[in-house]
Amino acid sequence: MSTFSGPVFDMAKTQFEAIADYIDIPHHERPRILLPKRAITVTCPIHRDDGTVAVFEGYRVQHHLTFGPTKGGTRYAADVDLGEVTALAIWMSWKCALAGLPYGGAKGGIAVDPYSLSRRELEALSRRYMQEMIPFVGPHTDVPAPDMGTNEQVMAWFMDTYSMYQGATVPEVVTGKPVSVGGTVGRREATGRGVAHLVARAMEHLNINPRGATAIVQGYGNVGSVSALTLAEMGVKILGVSDHTACYFDPSGLDLGAIEQHVAKHGVLAGYSEAGLFDPKELLIQPCDILVPAAVERVIDAATAAKLRCRILAEGANGPTTPDADLVLAQRQDEIFVLPDILCNSGGVIVSYFEWVQDIQRLFWEENEVKERANQILDRAFHQVLDRVKRDRVTNRTAAMAIGVEKVRDGKRKRGLFP
Template sequence: MTAYSGPVFDMAVKQFEVIADHLSIPEDARARLLMPKRAVTVSCPIHRDDGTTAVFEGYRVQHHLTLGPTKGGTRFAASVDLGEVAALAIWMSWKCALVGLPYGGAKGGISVEPSSLSRRELEALSRRYMQEMIPFVGPHTDVMAPDMGTNEQIMAWFMDTYSMYQGQTVAEIVTGKPVSAGGTLGRREATGRGVAHLVRRAADELQIHLSHATAVVQGFGNVGSITALELHNSGVKVIAVSDHTGALYRPAGLNIPNLVEHAASKGSLEGYSTELGFDPAEILSLPCDILVPAAVERVIDARVAAHLRCRILAEGANGPTTPEADQILGKRRKEIFLVPDILCNSGGVVVSYFEWVQDLQRLFWEEDEVMRREYQVLDRAFHEVSARSKREGVFNRTAAMAIGVERVRGAKDTRGLFP
């Protein structure tokens, strides 16, 4: 029996079992590696603008603290539940270990549709959530960050709330803050830049010239929009994009800078064009060189995987591909080069780590230094995954997760079991 359930958690378990079998991990060692160390569920009551009181459920899951504090985003979405949060925390552990960060994985969230809240209500809910989390988080215990439905402003509210209770400014309690509140240059763009950088590395491996390449980006939030812009600036023709309001498709290429500006001002792609409208359900199956799923989990199932017509699949989102789809992609690995999520979108946590380090030291870097260090970390991880995949003749996801799981297991074995 377990407190965690749901399709996303089941997916994380299935992925782990594949890697555990691959690494021949004994059955009695698996639960200690997989099951989260701690899960917290809280009620977050706030006064609504109309004078009524509303209560929202909040969660935080800390997967392991073996390598250092836990690290992970906080998601505000109607779909958030404990199982999804636990799965995201587990994936974050493998991600941090893969890229060599001294963190365990964590994730948090509130089950709420943020667009249904006024700015005052959003601030009240953000502060209440952090207030409830204070006994369980800290700069050397668990460091929060933004995720779907949250942003720099919410991180500033988190930091301010925690700091008020400590009686001093504790900037290092969260990352992804505004630069004016102790954030780092380059954090907002870090995940999307990292995705595009790894696409460039994959294109080099496959000898694809980006100036002749096409791309499709599913999801046009922070990650997807910046990825699309970076690819556009690298000479790639981005032919289709989508978000929760719809999809746009133009075979000759979309005006990505204009689209980014529109989405930033309007909050979505809605209203940009009726002539370019396209069926969002079909966007993943469009023929292209580069496909970037940058929205939510489980969008590529077995049916979609069988119909993909891309050369590079760069997973900007967490868990966009189901285990059933992986079986198909594993057989197609000579056709489709996968940049798996725990590598592909790790630029965000890499630069979050840099922000945490800068806050602890009270010494801040220039943006070019942040980017140089980010790309250095990503290059090392990419080459490790690629080399292991070739050496063992396995799927890139298998190689990436094997590296991450091995490192967490090695640290646990070295430290031993207390008491």
């Protein structure tokens, strides 16, 4: 029985097999391209505030190191498991390759509800996890970053823990840190800004005027909130938002400024208002020009895909659309323009790469330089995908994944098999 299993891993494997068939990868080569180089499972005991000891399971998966160190976020969520982390690492490999970054994909996680921990407990768990990972991570081996359930503060604790063991400050060991300890300006907003930038490119491609366009954002965390705010700055009207605590929808448009003030104060949407409360299961299928699923994996299945009433599907989350849903969307290609996850949410890893470069050089850029360089890479990847779609008459997701997988396969072939 394989070490790697579960619905999210099975989804990543199904996607890969479809791409491997499309680009004619021999079956004997496929396991080497798909399966990760290294998967680590650790236990992380901490003292709780009440004096008891609690033990949490942690994971880190490094998919491949063909082009350089691996790169990927660290997720804190109660249902995190090895299969999910592996799938996320695989998707990160295709994402980095599509963007032309010198990284392989990685992902980490701890099976914990971070909201159930006090700040002291969260720090203790974060430091223990990094302590367990020290033999396996480093600036030229694997560079962690934030993900769902983690943030700049957690990355600062990671960096400090690693640095204490090295006897010197090593800011380049993680990205997504506070600017005051070696982070880069624009990193926190990078993923959401990238989503909005690519939506703007898709609107240009489809001749949609942002002023008067409408959007729904599912998942009002860091990525979703920044996507919504940036789209609103373009003139797009935000009709609906949701997180794990509440869902709001108003066909005349939501007061995004008031929502943002509430979330900044309380951390979640719950309690914002009694007006506009909506069924989160119905939010995805409301009519809009732009739909941004920015929460978790597998929220759009085949049944939901058949009911979507958006013109642009911008995947801010990783893996929000199942393979069965992709078959439906392929039939609706003239109706729905898909910005696949490995393209749409790649702004975060692009600016993480910039942070890593700046930390190594100890030379930092201004925010406009960060944004301009990130947009250049996003535009290049966007047009590469459109060119592949036109050339081979395939879907946007097939084109994006094929570009990423081909680059990884070519790199492995050129380097050969050691020993």
